[in-house]
Protein backbone atom coordinates (compact mmCIF):
# COMPACT_ATOMS: atom_id res chain seq x y z
CA UNK A 255 0.00 0.00 0.00
CA UNK A 256 1.00 3.65 -0.39
CA UNK A 257 1.17 5.70 2.81
CA UNK A 258 1.54 9.40 3.54
CA UNK A 259 2.95 10.02 7.03
CA UNK A 260 2.73 13.57 8.40
CA UNK A 261 5.25 14.13 11.20
CA UNK A 262 7.52 11.44 9.70
CA UNK A 263 10.73 12.69 11.35
CA UNK A 264 9.13 12.90 14.78
CA UNK A 265 9.15 10.23 17.45
CA UNK A 266 6.19 8.01 16.55
CA UNK A 267 6.30 8.95 12.85
CA UNK A 268 9.90 7.82 12.30
CA UNK A 269 9.26 4.51 14.06
CA UNK A 270 6.05 3.99 12.07
CA UNK A 271 7.82 4.71 8.76
CA UNK A 272 10.44 2.07 9.59
CA UNK A 273 7.73 -0.49 10.36
CA UNK A 274 5.74 0.32 7.19
CA UNK A 275 8.85 -0.03 5.01
CA UNK A 276 9.81 -3.30 6.71
CA UNK A 277 6.34 -4.62 5.85
CA UNK A 278 6.83 -3.77 2.16
CA UNK A 279 4.75 -0.60 1.91
CA UNK A 280 5.65 2.63 0.10
CA UNK A 281 5.91 5.73 2.27
CA UNK A 282 5.93 9.45 1.58
CA UNK A 283 7.03 11.23 4.77
CA UNK A 284 6.54 14.94 5.47
CA UNK A 285 7.97 16.95 8.36
CA UNK A 286 9.03 20.56 8.91
CA UNK A 287 11.68 19.35 11.42
CA UNK A 288 10.45 21.79 14.08
CA UNK A 289 10.28 19.02 16.68
CA UNK A 290 11.58 16.02 14.76
CA UNK A 291 15.03 15.65 13.18
CA UNK A 292 16.82 13.99 10.28
CA UNK A 293 18.73 11.70 12.62
CA UNK A 294 15.44 9.94 13.35
CA UNK A 295 15.09 8.91 9.70
CA UNK A 296 18.74 8.32 8.85
CA UNK A 297 18.26 4.51 8.72
CA UNK A 298 15.46 4.78 6.14
CA UNK A 299 16.21 7.93 4.18
CA UNK A 300 17.82 6.01 1.30
CA UNK A 301 15.24 3.21 1.27
CA UNK A 302 13.93 2.76 -2.28
CA UNK A 303 10.29 2.89 -1.09
CA UNK A 304 10.72 6.04 1.04
CA UNK A 305 10.46 9.65 -0.09
CA UNK A 306 10.93 12.46 2.42
CA UNK A 307 9.76 16.07 2.03
CA UNK A 308 11.17 18.66 4.42
CA UNK A 309 8.06 20.84 4.24
CA UNK A 310 5.58 22.57 6.50
CA UNK A 311 2.05 21.23 6.04
CA UNK A 312 0.47 24.63 6.73
CA UNK A 313 2.90 26.96 4.99
CA UNK A 314 3.43 24.92 1.79
CA UNK A 315 1.14 23.15 -0.66
CA UNK A 316 2.96 19.84 -0.24
CA UNK A 317 -0.27 17.94 0.45
CA UNK A 318 -1.39 18.68 -3.13
CA UNK A 319 1.73 17.00 -4.49
CA UNK A 320 1.67 13.63 -2.71
CA UNK A 321 -0.61 10.61 -2.95
CA UNK A 322 -1.48 7.64 -0.79
CA UNK A 323 -4.31 5.28 0.12
CA UNK A 324 -3.71 5.89 3.83
CA UNK A 325 -2.76 9.24 5.35
CA UNK A 326 -1.39 9.01 8.91
CA UNK A 327 -1.60 12.43 10.57
CA UNK A 328 0.89 12.60 13.44
CA UNK A 329 2.02 16.24 13.08
CA UNK A 330 0.90 18.35 16.01
CA UNK A 331 1.46 21.09 18.51
CA UNK A 332 1.34 19.67 22.04
CA UNK A 333 0.57 20.32 25.70
CA UNK A 334 1.19 23.97 26.48
CA UNK A 335 2.59 23.39 29.98
CA UNK A 336 4.52 26.63 29.81
CA UNK A 337 3.13 28.33 26.70
CA UNK A 338 1.96 27.60 23.15
CA UNK A 339 -1.80 27.35 23.65
CA UNK A 340 -2.65 29.64 20.72
CA UNK A 341 -0.54 27.64 18.25
CA UNK A 342 -1.87 24.41 19.70
CA UNK A 343 -5.43 25.47 19.01
CA UNK A 344 -4.89 27.12 15.65
CA UNK A 345 -2.21 24.93 13.99
CA UNK A 346 -3.85 21.68 15.02
CA UNK A 347 -7.18 22.86 13.62
CA UNK A 348 -5.67 24.12 10.35
CA UNK A 349 -3.79 20.85 9.82
CA UNK A 350 -6.91 18.77 10.53
CA UNK A 351 -8.89 20.80 7.98
CA UNK A 352 -6.16 20.28 5.38
CA UNK A 353 -5.93 16.52 5.89
CA UNK A 354 -9.70 16.08 5.84
CA UNK A 355 -9.89 17.99 2.55
CA UNK A 356 -7.09 15.84 1.13
CA UNK A 357 -8.81 12.59 2.19
CA UNK A 358 -12.13 13.70 0.70
CA UNK A 359 -10.43 14.59 -2.61
CA UNK A 360 -8.45 11.36 -2.89
CA UNK A 361 -10.67 8.89 -1.08
CA UNK A 362 -7.76 8.09 1.28
CA UNK A 363 -8.25 6.67 4.74
CA UNK A 364 -7.31 9.08 7.54
CA UNK A 365 -5.51 7.77 10.63
CA UNK A 366 -5.54 10.56 13.20
CA UNK A 367 -3.30 10.82 16.28
CA UNK A 368 -5.32 11.89 19.28
CA UNK A 369 -4.29 11.62 22.90
CA UNK A 370 -5.15 10.07 26.26
CA UNK A 371 -5.29 13.66 27.51
CA UNK A 372 -8.84 13.85 26.08
CA UNK A 373 -10.08 11.81 29.07
CA UNK A 374 -8.83 14.67 31.21
CA UNK A 375 -9.96 14.56 34.83
CA UNK A 376 -12.43 11.70 34.48
CA UNK A 377 -11.89 9.76 37.74
CA UNK A 378 -13.39 6.52 36.39
CA UNK A 379 -10.48 4.36 35.36
CA UNK A 380 -9.62 2.46 33.28
CA UNK A 381 -10.68 4.71 30.39
CA UNK A 382 -12.58 2.95 27.60
CA UNK A 383 -13.13 4.71 24.29
CA UNK A 384 -16.73 5.37 25.39
CA UNK A 385 -15.76 7.24 28.57
CA UNK A 386 -16.72 10.87 29.10
CA UNK A 387 -14.10 13.47 28.26
CA UNK A 388 -13.79 15.67 31.35
CA UNK A 389 -11.74 18.81 30.87
CA UNK A 390 -10.99 21.67 33.26
CA UNK A 391 -11.66 25.41 32.90
CA UNK A 392 -10.69 27.29 29.73
CA UNK A 393 -8.56 29.68 31.83
CA UNK A 394 -6.15 26.78 32.33
CA UNK A 395 -4.21 26.57 29.10
CA UNK A 396 -3.06 22.94 29.39
CA UNK A 397 -6.58 21.92 28.32
CA UNK A 398 -6.07 23.63 24.96
CA UNK A 399 -4.24 20.53 23.70
CA UNK A 400 -7.00 18.06 24.61
CA UNK A 401 -9.58 20.54 23.29
CA UNK A 402 -7.79 20.76 19.94
CA UNK A 403 -7.69 16.96 19.65
CA UNK A 404 -11.36 16.57 20.65
CA UNK A 405 -12.36 19.22 18.10
CA UNK A 406 -10.38 17.36 15.43
CA UNK A 407 -11.99 14.04 16.41
CA UNK A 408 -15.44 15.65 16.04
CA UNK A 409 -14.54 17.16 12.66
CA UNK A 410 -13.29 13.82 11.34
CA UNK A 411 -16.37 11.93 12.53
CA UNK A 412 -18.68 14.63 11.12
CA UNK A 413 -16.86 14.38 7.79
CA UNK A 414 -17.32 10.63 7.81
CA UNK A 415 -21.06 11.26 8.07
CA UNK A 416 -21.19 14.18 5.63
CA UNK A 417 -18.47 13.24 3.12
CA UNK A 418 -17.94 9.51 3.70
CA UNK A 419 -14.28 9.74 4.68
CA UNK A 420 -12.90 6.57 6.16
CA UNK A 421 -10.99 7.12 9.41
CA UNK A 422 -9.35 5.57 12.45
CA UNK A 423 -8.73 7.73 15.52
CA UNK A 424 -6.01 6.55 17.90
CA UNK A 425 -5.53 7.88 21.44
CA UNK A 426 -1.92 7.35 22.48
CA UNK A 427 -0.94 6.84 26.11
CA UNK A 428 2.57 8.15 26.92
CA UNK A 429 4.82 6.46 24.42
CA UNK A 430 8.59 6.30 24.98
CA UNK A 431 11.64 4.76 23.34
CA UNK A 432 13.98 5.19 20.38
CA UNK A 433 13.78 8.63 18.70
CA UNK A 434 11.84 10.20 21.56
CA UNK A 435 12.30 13.95 21.93
CA UNK A 436 14.85 14.60 24.69
CA UNK A 437 13.04 17.64 26.11
CA UNK A 438 9.74 17.87 28.04
CA UNK A 439 8.10 17.90 24.60
CA UNK A 440 8.60 14.13 24.64
CA UNK A 441 7.27 13.59 28.16
CA UNK A 442 9.03 13.04 31.49
CA UNK A 443 10.99 9.85 30.80
CA UNK A 444 13.69 11.23 28.48
CA UNK A 445 14.28 14.23 30.77
CA UNK A 446 14.51 11.93 33.81
CA UNK A 447 16.97 9.65 31.97
CA UNK A 448 19.25 12.58 31.10
CA UNK A 449 19.22 13.84 34.68
CA UNK A 450 20.00 10.38 36.07
CA UNK A 451 22.84 9.89 33.54
CA UNK A 452 24.34 13.19 34.75
CA UNK A 453 23.64 12.29 38.41
CA UNK A 454 21.62 15.52 38.68
CA UNK A 455 18.37 16.11 40.57
CA UNK A 456 15.30 14.77 38.76
CA UNK A 457 12.60 17.44 38.77
CA UNK A 458 9.12 16.17 39.62
CA UNK A 459 6.17 18.43 38.84
CA UNK A 460 3.75 18.43 41.80
CA UNK A 461 4.12 15.75 44.50
CA UNK A 462 4.78 12.90 42.06
CA UNK A 463 1.73 10.90 43.12
CA UNK A 464 0.07 11.44 39.73
CA UNK A 465 0.14 8.21 37.72
CA UNK A 466 0.62 7.35 34.06
CA UNK A 467 0.59 4.18 31.99
CA UNK A 468 3.51 4.27 29.58
CA UNK A 469 3.82 2.45 26.26
CA UNK A 470 7.05 1.24 24.74
CA UNK A 471 7.35 2.51 21.15
CA UNK A 472 7.49 -0.99 19.65
CA UNK A 473 4.08 -1.72 21.20
CA UNK A 474 2.79 1.70 20.07
CA UNK A 475 3.82 1.08 16.47
CA UNK A 476 2.57 -2.49 16.45
CA UNK A 477 -0.87 -1.25 17.55
CA UNK A 478 -0.81 1.73 15.19
CA UNK A 479 0.12 -0.49 12.25
CA UNK A 480 -2.93 -2.68 12.90
CA UNK A 481 -5.08 0.48 12.95
CA UNK A 482 -3.65 1.48 9.55
CA UNK A 483 -4.14 -1.76 7.66
CA UNK A 484 -6.96 -3.74 9.30
CA UNK A 485 -10.38 -2.93 7.84
CA UNK A 486 -11.95 -3.72 11.22
CA UNK A 487 -10.27 -0.53 12.46
CA UNK A 488 -12.22 1.61 10.01
CA UNK A 489 -14.42 4.34 11.49
CA UNK A 490 -13.42 3.44 15.02
CA UNK A 491 -11.56 5.00 17.95
CA UNK A 492 -8.86 3.03 19.79
CA UNK A 493 -6.75 3.56 22.88
CA UNK A 494 -3.14 2.64 22.12
CA UNK A 495 -1.29 1.81 25.31
CA UNK A 496 0.87 -0.62 27.20
CA UNK A 497 -0.61 -3.02 29.70
CA UNK A 498 -2.92 -1.18 32.17
CA UNK A 499 -1.23 -2.98 35.08
CA UNK A 500 1.93 -1.00 34.32
CA UNK A 501 0.36 2.16 35.85
CA UNK A 502 3.09 3.96 37.80
CA UNK A 503 3.39 7.08 39.97
CA UNK A 504 5.69 9.69 38.43
CA UNK A 505 7.83 9.66 41.58
CA UNK A 506 8.27 5.89 41.18
CA UNK A 507 9.14 6.32 37.51
CA UNK A 508 11.91 8.73 38.54
CA UNK A 509 13.19 6.27 41.16
CA UNK A 510 13.04 3.32 38.74
CA UNK A 511 15.05 5.20 36.10
CA UNK A 512 17.59 6.29 38.71
CA UNK A 513 17.94 2.73 40.04
CA UNK A 514 18.50 1.29 36.55
CA UNK A 515 21.18 3.91 35.77
CA UNK A 516 22.78 4.48 39.19
CA UNK A 517 22.01 1.38 41.31
CA UNK A 518 24.74 2.27 43.79
CA UNK A 519 23.32 5.67 44.89
CA UNK A 520 20.03 7.04 46.27
CA UNK A 521 17.92 9.00 43.78
CA UNK A 522 18.23 12.78 43.78
CA UNK A 523 14.72 14.22 43.51
CA UNK A 524 13.51 17.83 43.49
CA UNK A 525 9.81 18.76 43.63
CA UNK A 526 8.64 21.65 41.44
CA UNK A 527 5.29 23.13 42.54
CA UNK A 528 2.63 23.37 39.84
CA UNK A 529 2.33 27.12 40.56
CA UNK A 530 5.63 27.51 38.65
CA UNK A 531 3.64 26.98 35.43
CA UNK A 532 1.00 29.56 36.35
CA UNK A 533 -2.47 28.05 36.60
CA UNK A 534 -2.03 24.35 35.97
CA UNK A 535 -4.10 21.23 36.53
CA UNK A 536 -2.63 17.76 36.33
CA UNK A 537 -4.40 14.51 35.59
CA UNK A 538 -4.16 12.40 38.75
CA UNK A 539 -4.55 8.91 37.27
CA UNK A 540 -4.31 7.90 33.65
CA UNK A 541 -5.06 4.24 33.02
CA UNK A 542 -6.29 2.85 29.70
CA UNK A 543 -8.58 0.02 28.86
CA UNK A 544 -7.01 -1.71 25.86
CA UNK A 545 -9.75 -4.33 25.55
CA UNK A 546 -11.12 -2.88 22.32
CA UNK A 547 -7.89 -2.95 20.33
CA UNK A 548 -6.90 -6.33 21.79
CA UNK A 549 -10.25 -7.96 21.04
CA UNK A 550 -10.95 -6.37 17.64
CA UNK A 551 -7.46 -6.10 16.15
CA UNK A 552 -5.53 -8.80 18.01
CA UNK A 553 -3.04 -6.38 19.61
CA UNK A 554 -1.16 -7.52 22.71
CA UNK A 555 1.46 -5.34 24.45
CA UNK A 556 4.76 -7.19 24.76
CA UNK A 557 7.07 -4.88 26.69
CA UNK A 558 7.13 -4.30 30.46
CA UNK A 559 8.08 -0.81 31.62
CA UNK A 560 11.37 -2.07 33.00
CA UNK A 561 12.43 -3.77 29.76
CA UNK A 562 11.27 -0.81 27.65
CA UNK A 563 13.13 1.64 29.87
CA UNK A 564 16.34 -0.39 29.71
CA UNK A 565 16.17 -0.38 25.89
CA UNK A 566 15.41 3.35 25.88
CA UNK A 567 18.28 4.18 28.25
CA UNK A 568 20.68 2.21 26.01
CA UNK A 569 19.46 4.18 22.99
CA UNK A 570 19.74 7.51 24.81
CA UNK A 571 23.31 6.78 26.01
CA UNK A 572 24.38 5.92 22.44
CA UNK A 573 22.72 9.03 21.05
CA UNK A 574 24.40 11.34 23.55
CA UNK A 575 27.79 9.64 22.98
CA UNK A 576 27.48 10.15 19.20
CA UNK A 577 26.65 13.83 19.73
CA UNK A 578 29.94 14.44 21.58
Ligand SMILES: NC(=O)c1ccc[n+]([C@@H]2O[C@H](COP(=O)([O-])OP(=O)(O)OC[C@H]3O[C@@H](n4cnc5c(N)ncnc54)[C@H](O)[C@@H]3O)[C@@H](O)[C@H]2O)c1
Pocket residue numbers: 260261262263264265266267284285286287288289290291309310311312313327328329330331332367368369370425426427428429430435440441
Ligand atom coordinates in the same frame (compact mmCIF):
# COMPACT_ATOMS: atom_id res chain seq x y z
N1 LIG B 1 4.26 10.52 22.02
C1 LIG B 1 3.21 10.30 22.77
O1 LIG B 1 3.29 9.62 23.78
C2 LIG B 1 1.87 10.86 22.38
C3 LIG B 1 0.84 10.82 23.32
C4 LIG B 1 -0.41 11.33 22.96
C5 LIG B 1 -0.61 11.83 21.68
N2 LIG B 1 0.42 11.88 20.80
C6 LIG B 1 0.16 12.44 19.47
O2 LIG B 1 0.80 11.61 18.50
C7 LIG B 1 1.37 12.40 17.45
C8 LIG B 1 2.84 12.10 17.31
O3 LIG B 1 3.48 12.36 18.54
P1 LIG B 1 5.07 12.38 18.65
O4 LIG B 1 5.38 12.13 20.08
O5 LIG B 1 5.68 11.55 17.60
O6 LIG B 1 5.34 13.92 18.37
P2 LIG B 1 6.58 14.61 17.66
O7 LIG B 1 6.52 16.05 17.98
O8 LIG B 1 7.85 13.86 17.95
O9 LIG B 1 6.24 14.37 16.11
C9 LIG B 1 5.40 15.22 15.38
C10 LIG B 1 6.17 15.72 14.18
O10 LIG B 1 5.33 16.59 13.42
C11 LIG B 1 6.13 17.64 12.91
N3 LIG B 1 5.25 18.79 12.62
C12 LIG B 1 4.52 19.52 13.50
N4 LIG B 1 3.88 20.51 12.87
C13 LIG B 1 4.19 20.40 11.54
C14 LIG B 1 3.83 21.12 10.37
N5 LIG B 1 3.03 22.20 10.43
N6 LIG B 1 4.34 20.72 9.18
C15 LIG B 1 5.16 19.64 9.10
N7 LIG B 1 5.54 18.91 10.18
C16 LIG B 1 5.05 19.29 11.38
C17 LIG B 1 7.15 17.92 13.99
O11 LIG B 1 8.32 18.55 13.50
C18 LIG B 1 7.42 16.52 14.54
O12 LIG B 1 8.56 15.92 13.93
C19 LIG B 1 1.02 13.85 17.80
O13 LIG B 1 -0.15 14.19 17.12
C20 LIG B 1 0.76 13.82 19.29
O14 LIG B 1 -0.14 14.83 19.68
C21 LIG B 1 1.65 11.40 21.13
